[in-house]
Amino acid sequence: MDDRSALRPAPIPDGLLAIGAAAAAFRFALPVADLPAAALRRVTYGDLDVLIAHTSAGIVAVDDRCPHMSAPLSIGELDGCVVTCPLHEGRFDLASGDPVQMPTTGCLAPDGTAVAPWTPGGREPKPDVPGRKAEARRLTRVRRFRYYPVRIVAGIVEVAVPEA
Numbered sequence: 021m022d023d024r025s026a027l028r029p030a031p032i033p034d035g036l037l038a039i040g041a042a043a044a045a046f047r048f049a050l051p052v053a054d055l056p057a058a059a060l061r062r063v064t065y066g067d068l069d070v071l072i073a074h075t076s077a078g079i080v081a082v083d084d085r086c087p088h089m090s091a092p093l094s095i096g097e098l099d100g101c102v103v104t105c106p107l108h109e110g111r112f113d114l115a116s117g118d119p120v121q122m123p124t125t126g127c128l129a130p131d132g133t134a135v136a137p138w139t140p141g142g143r144e145p146k147p148d149v150p151g152r153k154a155e156a157r158r159l160t161r162v163r164r165f166r167y168y169p170v171r172i173v174a175g176i177v178e179v180a181v182p183e184a
């Protein structure tokens with residue numbers, strides 16, 4: 021068994037446990053057979069969409085909302101521990117919770133540092149028309165992930181998410 025197929029929960033980075041998760045009961049997520057290596061799956065509890073990812077560091081559960089503008093990462097791509105968002109090409113490390121590549125729109129980094137817009141493929145950036153939309157893009161802060169505890173019991177992935 022190589023690292024990519026490790027069927028175990030990945031460690032939760034310090035300080036990034038989701039609010040309410042420490043006291044939450046474990047709930048059914050999906051059978052491990054439905055989560056092959058490098059898979060991304062959405063599991064919904066009430067109005068909470070959770071991303072279950074089978075990363076090279078193990079199984080991770082976080083909100084299925086990009087830390088930038090909340091796009092569903094479950095329809096992105098996973099390479100090792102890094103998930104690519106389908107909306108603005110942001111790339112985020114599910115093992116650490118940190119951004120790897122900032123979104124194309126420009127934004128604030130988690131520490132508040134300003135990040136300029138960019139264009140993939142080495143093309144010239146499109147001029148950003150000044151106004152409230154540009155301001156909103158500039159002031160959107162990329163968060164770090166918040167994690168839900170994961171366990172595997174009798175071939176089932178379970179996740180500790182608070183009741184709605």
Ligand code: FES
Nearest residue numbers: 086089105108110
């Ligand atoms: S919403 Fe994911 S990078 Fe913008």
